[in-house]
Structures are given as structure tokens and as C-alpha cells.
Amino acid sequence: MSRFHLHRRNMLLGALAGLAATTAGRGARAATTTLRIGATAGPHAQILEAVRPVAARRGIDLRIVEFSDYITPNIALDSGDLEANSYQHKPFLDQQIKDRGYKIESAGDTVNFPLGVYSRRWKRWADVPDGAQIAIPNDPTNGGRALLLFQEAGVITLRDGVGLLPTLRDVVGNPHKLRFVEIDAAQTPRALDDVDAAAVNTNFALSAKLSPTRDALLQESPKSPYVNLIAIRSVDRDKPWVRTLVESYRSDEVKAFILATFDGAVLPSW
16 A cells, blocks of 8 residues: 555544544533532532532533522422422421422432530530520421431420320420520521521531530430431432432442541431
8 A cells, every 4th residue: 555545544543533532522411411519508518519529420411509498409409499398307398298289209319417505605405404495407307307306315294105206285294494486497507606506417516616415415326217218209209310329429439529528527328
């Protein structure tokens, strides 16, 4: 073969290789799925940042949208402004579906955030005086969760058969005459300057620089029914990205991040 034909052949092979690389690149881009996932600011969003590179290697471009409350992320998911959210436990989701008729569901479990009771005035629960004012979340699931924690600690007695959603009306024994005040869950850390103690969800406690392992006067058992989850719209349940997203979250890499970052305040469910 002459040098001219050899040169021409090499140019043609190079062009074909370039075309193949371009086509492969286009295919890789086409295979990437962009997902908008909502989370409350703090640990939930931090964990999703650790999930992001794992998901990226599996073809998911994770776009994290942060919220400051517990209500809006489900509104955004149900309306299609998000593909998923990661911030709530099943009792809360079940109550939201019951109250609002959402067509959303759990795709898989994530982590547990043991609820704690904190105080800026008292170092031990035994120091909290009779008649103390105690703040608890005002949503049915987390408010009920706080009351169950107080009952578990022997502080109050609840009516038999209340299940996971007791209310203040179900308190049948309150020997220390505690005065419970219900406020938005996100505001419970701020209330610590005004009340004797407050039941605070761990994600909000960590955002307020409170350590569940060092600062909590009372703390929920980690074996509670309040494991958090990834929620999706029901119409998406069979889409391939759902399984990939859950597997990315429940990876060894993300588990190691959680254990190293949160010092036992956040517990992986896997």
C-alpha cells in the first residue's frame, strides 16, 4: 500500500474513531437521568451530598432542593416539582397521605434520627422542676412521638391503645404537672431560650449545634418505628431510576459517611 493510501486510511480510521467517541458520549449523556430530590436543611441534605457522587456513577444527576419545614417537600413531590424527597419517617408520610390525599409512597428506608429532649436551663432531666414548660412539635406524628418518649421515660402516662399518634388529650397521668406547648418542629431549638425543655428532632438539633449524644436529657430508642425513607410519586414506582436511587443511598460509601460524620446521632437502617 502506498504512503498516500496508508495516510488516507489512517485519516478515515481516525474520523470513524472520533465519530464513535462522539456517539458514545451522546449516548452516555442520553442515559443520564436528572432527579430533583427534596430534603430539609441539615443532615438530610448533607447525606444526599454524599449520595450524589455514588448516584452519578450509576447514571443519576441528583439535584438537591433544600426546605426549612416538613410540609412543603411533600407538596412539591405530589405536584411534580420533585421526583423524590428524603426527610420523613413512615408514620409522618402515612398521616400526610391520609390528611392531604397525596399519591406518594415510600421507595426504601434510609436513616433513623432518635428524637431527643434538650434544655438550656437544666443539665439533667432530674433537675427539671414540677410545672416546667415543655415544647413539643405540633404535627401529629412528631408530637405523638415526643409524648411516647416521655411515657417511655416514666414522665407521663398515656391512655391505653393510643398507638403511634397520641395527643395531649391522651395524657392521663402527669404527676409533675408539666405544661406542654405545641410549636412547629423547625422552631423547637429556638424555643429553648423560652421554655424549660423541648423535644427536638435530630436534624434540627444538629443544625442548632446540639449534640444528641452529649446534650439530650432524654433520647428515643434507636429501635423505634420512625426510620426515615425516600418518598416518590406512586406513578413512578416502576421506573428504573427508583431502584438506582435507593441503592445509591444505601451504599457502603454513604453508610461510612454517616457513621463518620454524625457520631451516632444518625443511624443507618442498613
